[in-house]
Amino acid sequence: MREIRAWLRSHRASGYVVALGLTSIVTGAIAAIEQVADVANISMLYLLAVMASAIFFGNGPAILASVAAFLAFNFFFIEPEYTFKVANEDEWLALGLLLATGAVAGQLAAALRNRAREAGRREKEAIVMYDVVRLMGEPDLHRSLTAIAERLRAELDLAVVAVAAGTEGPVRAQADTGDSEAIALAHEAQRLPEMIMGGGQAPTAASRARPGRWIRIVPPSVSPGPQRVRHDRVRVVPVNLGDQRVGSIVLVRAVGSPQFGEAEDRLLSAVAHQLGLYLERLRLHREATEAEVLRRTDELKTALLNAVSHDLRTPLSSIIASADSLLQQDVSWTEEERRDFARAIEEEAERLNRLIGNLLNLSRIQAGTLVPEKGWYDLGALVDEVLGRLRPVTSNHRVVVDMPEDLPAISLDYVEIDEVLSNLVENAVKYSPSASEIVIRASREKCFVRVEVADRGPGIPPEALPRLFDPFYRVRKEGPTPKGTGLGLAVARGLVEAHGGRIWVENREGGGARFVFTLPLHEPEDHPMEAAMGQP
Secondary structure (H helix, E strand, C coil): CHHHHHHHHHCCCHHHHHHHHHHHHHHHHHHHHHHHCCCCCHHHHHHHHHHHHHHHHCHHHHHHHHHHHHHHHHHHHCCCCCCCCCCCCHHHHHHHHHHHHHHHHHHHHHHHHHHHHHHHHHHHHHHHHHHHHHHCCCCCHHHHHHHHHHHHHHHHCEEEEEEEECCCCCCCEEEEEECHHHHHHHHHHHHCCCEECCCCCCCCCCCCCCCCCCCEECCCCCCCCCCCCCCCCEEEEEEEECCEEEEEEEEEECCCCCCCCHHHHHHHHHHHHHHHHHHHHHHHHHHHHHHHHHHHHHHHHHHHHHHHHHHHHHHHHHHHHHHHHHHCCCCCCCHHHHHHHHHHHHHHHHHHHHHHHHHHHHHHHHHCCCCCCCEEECHHHHHHHHHHHCCCCCCCCEEEEECCCCCCCEEECHHHHHHHHHHHHHHHHHCCCCCCEEEEEEEEECCEEEEEEECCCCCCCHHHHHHCCCCCCCCCCCCCCCCCCCCHHHHHHHHHHHCCCCEEEEECCCCCEEEEEEEECCCCCCCCCCCCCCCC
16 A cells, blocks of 8 residues: 555656546547437536546546546537537536536545545554554663654654654663664764755754754765765754753655655654653653652661761770770779670670671662672571570570471571571560560471561561661660661661562561561572581
8 A cells, every 4th residue: 555655646747647548538438328328418427537536646637637528528529529619508508517517526526535645644643653652651761762763664664763862961862773874874964063954054043943843964065066965865853842952863765765745744743742751751750760869868878877876886985985994004803894894895896896787788788789699508507506606695585496307408698697597586685575485487388498586575566567677767665775776677688688588577476576588498409518517
């Protein structure tokens, strides 16, 4: 169908010839009919030629067919025959009606044809615009622009369509599709500093490009005359948003293809307008995202400063006070008192070390640079080592370990999961009364291992459950609050998720909370178990 329309456009002058040919055929048909019968108003058969000319070739050939029918009927069938004279004056009325009827019928048929063609063009524009808007929904800007360029190239039968977006600002991308020679021509057009309307005159303020307006590219030349070449195949549609240019659509027609018409100009103007709005939406979305990131970063910095100002100062003050006491020469400290000072320095230094480690891990998690160094380890041995190191912390609690003997080795980062368990156990100790029970249990469930740390503390308020693993978040409650920065659970979630698992908390029946995390379970098969006894 596209080839037929192109042929009709390129052979528009032949419509007049076809109109004369149809009139001649109808004339021959009337002559043959009159040989065998006398039919009244047989001249109406000429309307077939007029209507056919109007439908296939438009208004001009239809008018020519009407005039030719008037002359042919007068010349061949009105007495005296073979002259343009009319013997009976009443025949003038018949001839006049034939001419008027043919002209009116041709006009109506041509109008219906134009309306049908316009409706078809509008439908095609609507379909193309729907496809363009749909393709703008792609999350990747370059992929979206490439799909739009390919859609326009296929619809308009072009050699190349190149879409450049974001000549300024944070949103930048370029996509082109077509043959390499035409792509080079499009890129040359994009690089040209001078874009001149029409026939090579300098652009003025009134003739500068507006959204969707055609621009002819005139390449620079060292000298005037024949060496100056105009790229009549190249057109540039600027993509504007208000008074700011935010991109361009460069189109290169195939060799020998016709110029674009009003319908194509209108379609490309609409596409350029939608593309400008699309780029503006992307820019606003990115600015909103950056503003949200800055807001959260500011909140994190504020919380970090609060934590540093209090939680870092407290252990440092204890360390300095104990060290100053040990250095006093005028006081005779007993050996037990010296051990207490040294123990206080050690405990506060370990607390400070854990706090700094949590801050560093949190920064790595938020930066996305945390990559576990996994090996095959025995989870039971890891739990024993954690409890052994935390024995001074858990000395006032009864710790119960429920670890199945047939639990296989697990692929994990020993240091990171050690820190997860340490944070959960220390958290259980902080929020559960002395002499209460803390249970550490592991079980195998399908393709993962479930580990839980349960206590008999006050439990978690329902309103705090969604935010419990947020950095620096602490549950508010009446009475004294245990020491801490609210980083341990946030770090534990990041480390578990980096292993491909997940972590959550739930309240226990009878009081207390249960922290549960899962780790993917991969059978070692041909992998040797590394440090099966828990040595990293």
